[in-house]
Amino acid sequence: MTSSPAVPADEPIRALEAASELLKALASPVRLGIVRELAEGEKYVHELVTALGVSQPLVSQHLRVLRNSRIVTTRRQAREIRYRLTDDHIAHIVLDAIRHAQE
Incomplete structure (x- = not known):
């Protein structure tokens, strides 16, 4: 198992809260799928559908949740x-998570 860099102890709580909000916004299979599709480039709603x-x-x-979270x-x-x-960077986070889940 590879180790990941530790979060510094002096990391401002605001940064941790922002990261938590980002992960909450991504916490849906449909939203992960949207990000995966948009990692390939711009799309219309009908293309995502x-x-x-779905x-x-x-x-x-x-998409409204992702826009409100400034992900899209x-x-x-x-x-x-x-x-x-x-x-x-969002695409990397999501694609890495999907790959990890498939291992």
């Missing part, structure tokens, strides 16, 4: 909205 095999209202509900951002293109990850 197709890829995840309803459009459910995807929209989870939007870009309007004509009448539709494209979603993308705010930060590639």
